[in-house]
Amino acid sequence: MTRKWIKITLILLLAGARIAAGQSGGQEELGIPFPSEHYAPPEYQQDPQNWGVVQDGQGLIYVANNDGILQYDGERWRLVPTAAGTFVRSLAADSLVYVGAKGDFGVLRPDSLGVLRYTSFYEHIPEDERDFEDVWGTHVLDEGVYYQTNKRLFRWDGTKITTWTSEAGFHTSFAVDGTLYVRDSGRGLLRLEDDSLNPAPGLETIPKTPIYMMARHPSGDLLVGTQKRGLLLYDGETFRSFAPELTSYLQENDLYHGCRLPGDRYALATLGGGVVVIDAGGQVVRVLDDSSGLPDPVVNHVYADREGQLWMALNSGGVFRADMTAPLTIHDERTGLDGTVRSIQKHRDTTYVATGSGLYVLKSREDQVLGERSASFEKRGDLPLVGDMLPVGESLLAGTQEGGVFHINTRSRRSVASWSVTNHLLKARNGDIVYAGSNSGLKGLRRTQNGWRPFSVEEIQAEVRNFAMEDEGTLWASTFSGEVLRVTLAADGRRAKSTTRYGEQDGLPRGYKGMEVVDGRVTVVSKKGLFQVDDADQAPEAWQFTRRPSLLPDIEGADTLTVEAIENVGEQLWVVLKKRVFLGRQKEDGSYQWKAVDPLHFPKSERPTLSIGREGTVWLGDGRRLFRYALGQGRDIEPPTTDFSALVRQVTTLRRGRIVYGGHSSGPADESTLTVPYGRDLRVDVGAPLYGTMEPHQYRYKLEGRTDQWTDWTTEASQRYRDLWEGTYRFRVQARNDRGQVSEVGMLPLHIQPPWFRSRWALFAYGIAFLALALGYRRYYQIKEENRRALERVRKLERERVVAERLKKANERLREANRLKEDFLATTSHELRTPLTNILGALEVLRGMVTDEQEEFLDMIEANGQRLKRTLNALLDLSMLRSGEKDLELTPTPLDKYVRRVASDLRDDAEEKGLSFQVDTPDAPVQADVDGQYLEQIIRNLVENAIKYTHDGHVAISAGRTNGQVYVEVEDTGIGIDEDFLPNLFEEYKQESRGRARTYEGNGLGLAISARLAEQMDGTIHVDTEKGEGSTFTVEFPRSSKTASTADASQTGTVE
Structure with missing residues (x-):
């Protein structure tokens, strides 16, 4: 009984202290809590309805949303969907985040890349117990994680599921000081003891009352929030009324959730009246509604993070955060104050503010139900x-x-x-x-x-x-x-x-x-x-x-900081230095003892306005904002001490945006090394989970292994790295907020793998290859002489055979060839070569005797003369082929060598026409017994024709082997050849366009000469073509059974 009276006395003292503070606290001047921030649905790009908020061990914020779990790191929002994409109703966290969804529950775990994924426990639930819907409560206790649904209460202990069932249904559940309380719709408030749900003593006083909040009170009792009976105190035996003046408000606005705040205060969330903040004595400290900047009065959940920031999950407006640890509020256009603040004065208990828009008077407002006072500005006349x-x-x-x-x-x-x-x-x-x-x-x-x-x-x-x-x-x-x-x-x-x-x-x-x-x-x-x-x-x-x-304050860099404002009030000296505000209290020796006013530490305009009231109220005009800070009025709540660390949130490749690290590790961060293949340019996203500021955090970076210097501070929350050499690096990041707090250094070990050709296996292969090459080189010299002698014998025999066959064929062509040769060469020699030589010789003489304009005509004459000369040479070649006078020396020859040589000569011609010129040769030499000079002439004729007849697209030349044959292939995307002309394609003087309808220059001998040369080297030439689409000419020779010299086979590869 004595203990009970002690608790009652303590509660009365707390209430009396609160009333005394309220009478002198200047609540009639309150504005909107600062800092506060509204995270609207367009910002996080998901559903506007939210059901819960928690914070994990790293400081990251998680929000239960209809689309999944929202994660916020102070810089960016991310969504972690559930397995079935269902609503998420509740969350709880320790080192992991546990999720209660619709018809499912589970946990968030990182995958192999460190990307956070939802892992369902559904398969661990017995099949006959899976008939549940929403998981309205999730709680982490020592013995496991509890998931509360309407029908059942589940516990996951890491290996198995334990279940409790309710006939009437479970309504709400709460975890207080390691004890789980569950309200059963039929049995009332139950307490889990030794795996048994037992009715709480004294339950007969509130048998049917729905409960929406439970938290520890400074008196040691439990503070219980209900909709029908308001707030109650429960001492483990009886329930008694607490703060009865709030009962009607909680009934009318439907109390829905509550939580404890730093400084023994409590936030009560309602479904229509916003959030009511009370102290331990039951007095209203603040009402957060539309006049306080709250965008939605229907609040489903409230949560106090480790900084003491109050997070509110809104029913249709996203998420709202407010700092309730310091008596700092802001007035701006939301409270009726417009324009840049110029002067502030308090006269006869009335606050006047002069701005660029006029004179404004602060008018107090009082909530008729709660007695909470706030204020707004009214403009005073013209x-x-x-x-x-x-x-x-x-x-x-x-x-x-x-x-x-x-x-x-x-x-x-x-x-x-x-x-x-x-x-x-x-x-x-x-x-x-x-x-x-x-x-x-x-x-x-x-x-x-x-x-x-x-x-x-x-x-x-x-x-x-x-x-x-x-x-x-x-x-x-x-x-x-x-x-x-x-x-x-x-x-x-x-x-x-x-x-x-x-x-x-x-x-x-x-x-x-x-x-x-x-x-x-x-x-x-x-x-x-x-x-x-x-x-x-x-x-x-x-x-x-x-x-x-x-x-001035004795701080580092004070000499370089700009003095923005100063005011001396009694023995107090207030100084605004750049972003910071300091209060100096004069000591007996006349010097000042300085203290930073941290809540007022944020970026300010160049000339802020400072006014100090006699009651200790600080008014700070900063541009279009007016801040009110109630110093020394008994309402400063010391926020929890928070050490924060900059975090590496994600690493992606720059080119494709592929995630290589998702920001989460299954083990300690300093033991996890991120391995990335060579040649990947990286983007590293960072964050700093400290939320009680308004300005963006600043970051600085250092990549050890590449530089030992920190970068300058920047608000850019990401860093890009290009052309990283193989090796091990340590990425370090540090954050700084607008109050000057510097975070611990976040670190990510990073290992860039070497390219395959510098890997260990490649180096080992290089050693083996070098040894094999040395042995092979020795063996080569041993058999070189034997091969040379054998090759001479083979060549002699082969030459004799070829000569015999050629003689036979030559005899058959001699009669006709001799007649054509004699007639043609006699006419050509007399009528073309001699005059042509004279013309070209005369041109060289005339060049030094003409003007520039005439020089152009000489160039035209010379070009046509050269063209005629080439025609004459082609005729002579044809004549020699017919008569058998062409002497071919067939030796094992690498085709790929001549392919590359011709490609090198003609590449510029193709590129001048805007064509793509492609060359493809195999790694090993492609050899045939041919004459290299005439093989080159064949390839050159085919490539020149391909370039001539191709206007768009590409010309491709390749060499290879197939079925005992070797080939050279020339492909183009030119005009193609009509099918009707194909039988005449390799005949002399035949062209597809004739007479005056000819489109292209030429004498029609190139393909005829190429065909005859190929034939004399035991090869064939054929074409695949389609009119308007292009042509592919293929020259094939029997594959040589001999080996070409190393000089001929030394270069292989692909050229584009």
């Missing part, structure tokens, strides 16, 4: 653009850019001065004079019984931007030109007795300067730092200014 505001007693003065100065109250405004552009307002210490810096000089307002009266300090005509007052009679001002003025005022404060000007020659930096009183001394504020007078004992005209590093 006041001209306000540059500065100043509260003076009961008055609020607003200096504008066009209409002078106005007196503002809650209902009206009136003009009290009409000069142009007011830049800054400053109250004199007596409170009856206000000085105004304007474009036309130093102005002022004097308070009288009839109100404020304007005046001008005539001695100061420069444009005054900012000023400060060190004592009653001295005013310091900064001007548009960059000067600093020290003005000694007359007793009435409306005239300047003397003015001293300071500039670069006095130690001040160039450019705009602000003014602030720090420790009772006027301080010049510049982007270069803070400057004060160094020798105040001398006359003001001799004063020099010195930079004061002691007024």
Whole structure:
């Protein structure tokens, strides 16, 4: 009984403390939690409905979605589908992620490439127990993983499935401090003990109440959330009401889920009212709904990650994340504030903000049911653009850019001065004079019984931007030109007795300067730092200014950081340096003890606006955003200490995007080496699972084995590597967030395999081949002489046989050939050769005697003469063939050698016509007993014809062997040959186009000569052709039984 009263007393104390904090906490000024982020369905490109959120041991976030499991690493979303593509209803995680789906459950495991895949446990479920649908609860406990469905509760212990069945049906389930609780629709709340589901003691007080939340309360009791009876505390024996003022709200909006947050707070998710955050005393800390930036008030699940960030799985709006660890909120267009923030003032408990769009007043809103207060801005009338505001007693003065100065109250405004552009307002210490810096000089307002009266300090005509007052009679001002003025005022404060000007020659930096009183001394504020007078004992005209590093935080690089804003409030000095905000508290020796205000550490605009309230509230205007930070008001929640590491998320090939590593390993990361074949260019994607920031993380990279230097910091979350040589590398990556936190180094060992021709087996083969070559070389010289003698005998016999056969054939052709030869050669010699020689000789003489224009005609004459000469040579060749005067020397000859030689000569001709020229020869020599000179002539004739008659496509030449024969094949994609002309194709003087219809030049002798040469070398030539598609000419010879010289067979391969 004593223990029970102690718990009740503790709860009352917590509630009382919360009420006291709420009365002075300034909740009426709350905006939207910052940082917060909405992950909309178009961003992750899957279904908008989500059911659960968990975080694994690496820090990766997983979301149960209708399309599968969403994974988020801080940079990109990925989907892991289930085996059947079903809805995913629940998740749980330890070192693995466990999945409860529709009609199935399982776990996520990496495959051989490290790609995360869904592994189903369905085959392990007994067949008679597979009649279940949605798995609404998944929990990881020491003894196994529990999957709760409507009919059954399953447990997977790594080897087998254990099942519990409910007759009325299981509704919800919860895991609290290693104990599993299940609500049975018929039996009520059950507790799993010794593998038995037993009713919880005290259940008779809530027999039929659906339960949607269970979490540990600081008192030691369980906090139980229900829809019908609101929140309850359960001490293991009885249930009693807790925070009854929330009951109606939870009933009307249907409490659906809840979780515990850092700082003994709780998030309650509803199906229509957003999320309610309460403290341990039951007081409402915050309501997250549409006014707080929540895009969907129907929230299916809430989860607190290891940073204390609150994740919300929305019913139709994706996923929303909010930082609930710090009292930092933001006002912008979502809360009615529009335009760039210029000035912030709090007057008579009302906050005024001047922006580029006008003057705005902060109005509080209170939830009538929950009592939670938030705020929004309303625009105040049509006041001209306000540059500065100043509260003076009961008055609020607003200096504008066009209409002078106005007196503002809650209902009206009136003009009290009409000069142009007011830049800054400053109250004199007596409170009856206000000085105004304007474009036309130093102005002022004097308070009288009839109100404020304007005046001008005539001695100061420069444009005054900012000023400060060190004592009653001295005013310091900064001007548009960059000067600093020290003005000694007359007793009435409306005239300047003397003015001293300071500039670069006095130690001040160039450019705009602000003014602030720090420790009772006027301080010049510049982007270069803070400057004060160094020798105040001398006359003001001799004063020099010195930079004061002691007024800035003692951090690395502070001297190089830009001072963006500064404000001195009592013994506190607030400084904005670039991205960071620091609070200095003055110590007894006058120095400052600095502390970084981490929640305000994020990128800011060049000239933020800083305002510190007396209650410790920090207002920071940053461009179009206004931040409110409630320092020292009892609501700072220390987030869990989080060490984060940069992760290698995926490695893919650049060319095809094929995954070679999926970012997950079945073993320790430092033991897993990624092996990649040679010649693969790689892209490495990285991530850093730290979410409590708004700006993208920065990364730097190092590939050990290629360089020892880190790259510069970049927001690019991937790195590309090309032309990696074989060997072992270590890819390292480090991340940095916008608050300056630097991650641990992520590392991936990488091994690039050598190409096959540099592999171990290839090197071994090279050694064997070298040894075989040495032995073969020796054997070659031993048998060379024997082969030479044998070859001579064979050649002699073969030559005798060939001579005999040729003589017989020659005798048959001699009569006709002799007659044709005598007639043709006599006519040709007389009528063609002699005149042609004279013509060509005369051309060479004329070339030095003509103009450039005439030179072109000589070129034409020479070209036609050469053409005629070639025709004459062809006729002579034909004549010699007919008469048998061509003397052929048949020796074992490598055909592939002459194929490559002709290809080398004619490649340029083909490429000039835009044709693809391809050459293919086998690795081993292709040999026949032929005359190399005339073999080359045959190949050249065929290739020249192919190039001549081909306009598009390709010309291909190849050599090979088949069925005891060797061949040379010339293929083209030219005009082809008509089938009717094929019988005449190899006859002399025959062309497919004749007379005036001839399309191509030529004498019709090339193919005839090639056919006769092939025939004399015991070969054949034939053609496969199709009109309009191209032709393939094939020359075949008997395969030589002898070996050609090594010089002839030394080059093989394929050329394209």
